[in-house]
Amino acid sequence: MTVTEDRPAYKWVGTRPIRHDGYDKVVGKARFAADLNLPGQLHGVFLRSPHGHARIVSIDTSAAEAMPGVKAVVTGDDFPELAAGDPERDTAINLMARGVVLYVGHALAAVAASTRAEALAAAAAIEVEYDLLPVILSLDESIADGAPLVNEDNRTAFSGSDEPSNLASVTPLERGDVDAAFEAADLVIEREFETSWVHQGYIEPHACVVDVGADGKADIWASSQGHFRVRSQTAAVLGWDTARIKVTPAEIGGGFGGKTTIYLEPVAARLSEKSGRPVKIVMTRDEVLRATGPAPGSKARIRIGATSDGELTAIEGWIGYVVGCVNNMAGFIGAMSVASYKFPNLKLEAVGVLTNTPASAAYRAPSAPQAAFAIESVIDEIAQTLGLDPIDVRLKNAVVEGDPTAMGMPHPRIGFVECLEAIRDSDHYGSPVPEGAARGIGTGFWFNIGEQSSATVNLNEDGTATVITGSPDIGGSRASMALMAAEELGIDVHRITPVVADTESVGFTDVTEGSRATFATGMAVVNACRELVDELKARAATIMGVDSEAVDWIDGAAVAEEHDPLPLDAITAKAKGTGGPLTVTASLNAGGAGPSFAVHCCDVAVDEETGQVTVLRYTTAQDAGTAIHPSYVEGQMQGGTVQGIGWALNEEYVYGEDGTMLNASFLDYRVPVASDLPMIETIIVEVPNPAHPYGVRGVGETGIVPPMSTIANAVNRATGLRISALPMSPPAILAALNER
Amino acid sequence: MPRAHLMSDHRRFTDGEAVIEVEGLTVGAVIAELERRYPGLGEILTNGSSAGVDGVIHAEPEYLVIGPDTDVYFVAPLAGG
């Protein structure tokens, strides 16, 4: 179902063609990084720390180097030390420890050998002497007075301080006078919340193949959300010129933010350089869970004041994000993600806190879900306490264009109210709550981002087109690019071949994150097509012998008075004689990413004897701006929702006291399976983003923000329990029921 | 005159002032003037911030041309998943 504001009638945009890369993916031909093999290829494996925090006294690789099949061994000493303040210093530290290991699973050496078995045997023969250091595993331990340092290298971002610290960042935000507002409020509710680390859980483990030639140039095939970032990070970590490195994007088997940074490529490059052979590294699932980015765990204290008729007058809060062993941006993004309600008075502090756990990475709307879980839970409690409908309370306070975000900047045109209304008016919300079940509501916000993209559009002799971009296709973006190009050029979407090109074949393009591919790269495609259409009109004018001003482009043909329309393929057929190949490249740094809101509604049943929560029905409404390919918009909404359901119910990191992850497998790290779920009903709301030629907002991320509160609010209405910690696993729910 | 809106953690440089009127034809000029008045602030705004102008967030906004009555919101840099 789609709720759409008035917009132009499109011929291709908004249709659902079969994706261009689909055939290869259903017949098993699509090439993912681990599917590639090169002649003479070696297999690389890592040696990883068994300790949560230790100084490396010595590493002896001599025995390993003498083992059968071993061609190269590297350690931290094989990489240049990046200067303090270098933006990739933490990337380098996380990639290969030098001097100190910061978490169980931290890589500290790697081996390349003829077979994987030989490489594993050699890695096991590397002798390491450690001097153990204190291991900090929780937020509370880390921020305690006198706590040992998690990582001596860390400085608090933007603090101006050069003192080592366990704080990654401290971001205060403030407007109005919260103290006076709480004083005047009719109702004030304050609650504390906690969430576990959760993993992105992409099914494809990280993988790459790297071939460094005798000329020192590196060919890299990688699974990543952005091969230009693979190139820049690899160059930085190795201290190489960017131009030495070519990165070809393999098909990517899921990322969700976790493949926006690198874990393998510079190590494979150094092994290849040393051995003179191509090196392939494929992580195991165990490694993925132990040593790649989970999303931060969190603790929050949120206090909200309201009038008796449900106007939210003030929010005060502290949110701590447990970012792992190196600094990242989780804290300040989290603070800024509080942007859904008017809140005339606001005082928030978000803090990033280090622990001896893997460096956290972005995960779908990074930092927003933790904050939304807390805030949406308190708002729901306010609605209940005041006897108000949970949607009405949100409608009363929802931000509209011009209202400030947490950081003060006014929102552009947004569709939060429209999403709330869509749920309010939905079949689901209008249906009676099933016997034995309860219903919850939650909402989510995500900024979305723009950034740099490039696109080249080639018109071929026969009037077909090739659309070349640098945004890896994680979930159908090739089809979206082709749809926008089809709309612009006026040709059939399947006469267009969308290509994701390597770093030497297309202009620079930032990593696919922040729901930016369809928005920003799409804009580059549209700009290139528009320039091509101008050129097509000029060529048509030459052919028809008219002034180019007299030519219009209508439905794939040049149209001029007193001439038959000249279709695109008639013009491309005469390209040689009218000025040569028809090709345009457009590049941009896209501003104006449109924020996206989502509102979710779910029905749950709680087995009060076992604590098991079953999701019976689930509906999501989300503002897509314009859905270029509605099926893949729905897919993003559904996928984000189900990741959120996993976060809500069962996903968590379980650490032993020494910092060893105890559940590093898909058996015990419980992502949802098909039988856990109902259909996820979708309502695409379309409030076009005025800053995009087709009104696109990103849709990839917002969907993961609301489920935790939506389910917690439903569980509350089922049991009376106000669940304050995620996951709401059966043991946790039963323990809470026992205390009720 | 353009107005620079500072995040709370920038305000330690401005004695708590949140909104400051600053002359400038670009965001970079605004930052330079802020640095002149509040030494240290410019470095953070240059390397640690994006700017929201007319509802649009810009990464690396230094050369963005602004109007005489523009609100410039300095915000922390964004990323995504």
Next chain:
Amino acid sequence: MRYAAPATVDEARALLSDNPGSQVFAGATDLVPQMRSGRPAPSVLVDLKRIERLTAVTHEDGQWTIGAATPAADLTRDAVFTAAFPGLSEGAGLIGSDQIQNRSSLGGNLANASPAADSVPALIANAGQAVIATADGTRTVPASEIVTGPGSTSLAEGEFIVEFTLADPPAGTGDAYLRMIPRTEMDIAIVGAAVRVTVDGDSISDAIVVLGAVAPTAVVVPDAAAALVGASVAGGSIDQSALTALAEAASAACDPIDDKRGTIVYRRQVAGVLAKRAAVIAVERAQNGV
């Protein structure tokens, strides 16, 4: 590591005795993950699935004989077997996904010696006997005597389970197995409960209650069974006080641990809940069939 696929029990026996550090396997659904997590590989992997007897299921003269390497799916798809031992069929049908059930076997599920093995409580509740190949013959012991603790068994070096035997249940008998997992599939039981009852007229004449995942091994709970025996099932519902006593006895018999999958408190409490629920299903089956 070497792979060997003997065609007879004797060949398998010889391979095991000739190769120290060798190991039998059927589905390898536990073995492969264990090897990947660092457990040393066996010197010789002895695949039992090519021995006809180990994958044969027969029903003769009131006795079932189930080859120890028979895939769980063969049992769950066998309507006659499932009608006779619905609880055991349920347990076999809960060992991982369909993919896993096409490989996993009762023999492997038992000999892997996980306290949480899903087919084991109902196998014990149905008085399953294990026929074990020894160095020079076979011996038969109750299935309940195989596992001695997590990862350890009473099987001597070189011994392996050939088959299980189960007697047809007496008339008026029903069994059921329930387990608690946080998801709906693809999980290891946090608690498992098998109940088998025989109903005579309006009351339960015989019962056995076996719990999984709440102690180092599956545990038979005589007190829980005693709570059921004699209980009225008139009109199809079990006497409430008997169910309460059953749940209390089941909970009391637990000797669980806190681990990544569940807590002591949780396991103890839910063991009682599942025992009750399984008893209700078992009685319904005893009275009305499956």
Next chain:
Amino acid sequence: MSDSTTNRRVRTHVTCTVNGDEVDFLASDDTSLLDALRDELGLTGAKEGCGTGDCGACTVLVDGRINCSCLIFAPEAEGSDIVTVEGIAEGDQLHALQQTFLEGAALQCGICTPGFLVSAKALLDQNPDPTETEIRYALAGNLCRCTGYDKIVRSVQEAAVQLRGASR
């Protein structure tokens, strides 16, 4: 091959049928069937998502039944009939499931798709008219992190309808 003169692992010659063709290969005894398919036979459709039988991305049919090929030792395949995702289309004619997955947008990143197609085919071969619940349980051994399963389940339902229509 001077690399492995010591510690050389035993390699077994395996003959089996894969996607209708009789094939043979040499593989070390501790090689998984998955690795043999991918590395020895070049059939990279089946994927390794976990290596422990928990994700289903490596699902193939062995003698008509779905299996995680990561849990099978390559020599076990001797004499067996294996079907991978590469073998479920009839020449150029996609299997109904492949077509409905495409039309129903049942794949996003596509890494789990081969496993889902093989599992779903096995389901429909055995049960031409499954309920939604039966489909969900039959596919519970296959993890998908992108789609939330909705469009996968719907595409299996649609394929079932088409296949029933075709067989009438």
